[in-house]
Amino acid sequence: MESRPTFAEIDLAALRYNFQQVRNTIPAGCGILAVVKADAYGHGAVTIGVALEAEGAIAAQQPVRAQRLITRARFLAEKARRSAAFTPADFKQQCETELQQLLADINEVETESKNAGNPEALTLVDLARKAHAEGQRICARANNSLPALAAFRMMVRMGHQFLLQAEALAQDGSPEQVGNNVLPQRLKELDASIVEVRSNVQGEPTGFAQILVTQAASLRDRAHAASQRGYQVVAMETSGMALDLLREALKLNNK
Numbered sequence: 644m645e646s647r648p649t650f651a652e653i654d655l656a657a658l659r660y661n662f663q664q665v666r667n668t669i670p671a672g673c674g675i676l677a678v679v680k681a682d683a684y685g686h687g688a689v690t691i692g693v694a695l696e697a698e699g700a701i702a703a704q705q706p707v708r709a710q711r712l713i714t715r716a717r718f719l720a721e722k723a724r725r726s727a728a729f730t731p732a733d734f735k736q737q738c739e740t741e742l743q744q745l746l747a748d749i750n751e752v753e754t755e756s757k758n759a760g761n762p763e764a765l766t767l768v769d770l771a772r773k774a775h776a777e778g779q780r781i782c783a784r785a786n787n788s789l790p791a792l793a794a795f796r797m798m799v800r801m802g803h804q805f806l807l808q809a810e811a812l813a814q815d816g817s818p819e820q821v822g823n824n825v826l827p828q829r830l831k832e833l834d835a836s837i838v839e840v841r842s843n844v845q846g847e848p849t850g851f852a853q854i855l856v857t858q859a860a861s862l863r864d865r866a867h868a869a870s871q872r873g874y875q876v877v878a879m880e881t882s883g884m885a886l887d888l889l890r891e892a893l894k895l896n897n898k
Contacts, residue, residue: 655694662698675699696807711751738782738795745775745802752806752813759813763874767809770865770881774802777858781851790895794851797891798858801884808880826870829882833863840889844896855892859885 666675677695697710749771756764778798781791837860844852862885869877 655690658691658694659698662695666698693803693807734792735782738778741799742775742778742782745771745778745799748803748806749775752810756809756813761813763877764809764812766869766874766877767805767812767880770862770877771802771805771809773861774798774805777854778802781854788849790849790851793891793895794854797855797888801888804884805880808876812876826875826878826882829879830863830866830870833859833866833882833885836886836889837863840892844892847896849895852892852895855888855895859888859892862888
């Protein structure tokens with residue numbers, strides 16, 4: 644049977660218009676909490692999240708931040724559109740382009756976090772740098788295989804997600820409060836999940852699933868350390884991203 648590539652075009656203008664229509668229907672002073680799950684049903688959680696974050700910045704009268712977020716969302720959407728079929732040269736070029744953009748974003752948010760004097764935001768920026776470094780390592784050893792692409796995308800997604808939270812902390816200043824039992828329960832779940840997934844992916848031939856599990860274990864350690872220091876946002880973000888890495892590792896193991 645003949646097969647052909649399938650893709651979904653992400654229209655950020657339509658997404659932002661729909662968000663604006665929702666905002667226009669609710670009373671003044673009410674906020675909107677956008678829930679982005681299952682990788683935005685395949686459309687890219689970070690891309691969709693950044694676009695909606697831009698709308699929030701517009702509502703908060705933060706035009707500079709809004710423009711930066713819109714630019715980042717457009718870049719991520721264009722990256723997704725181009726990724727239908729890769730040759731090794733395409734993969735190398737995408738690696739270079741995306742890593743350059745991620746590094747530029749890291750430097751920008753790092754400066755903003757230093758100016759704000761927010762150590763928790765700087766911790767998240769450091770995590771983004773580690774994601775960038777791991778993305779470089781994957782690109783250096785990989786060809787254009789689907790597991791390589793999936794592992795690389797997880798590193799880039801992780802970097803951008805950490806930067807979004809760092810930027811929010813740098814601008815808002817006050818970290819969100821987490822329920823007393825939420826973080827310990829998540830860390831306990833993460834500890835058990837790492838043991839289970841690591842056992843399941845040991846025979847995965849490409850080795851990329853194991854890379855993701857190793858990264859998840861590293862983030863787990865950072866989450867425990869952040870929790871002990873009282874950095875709740877860092878602990879929640881790192882533990883949540885670690886669970887995402889484990890899910891992606893299982894997907895690679897089943898392909």
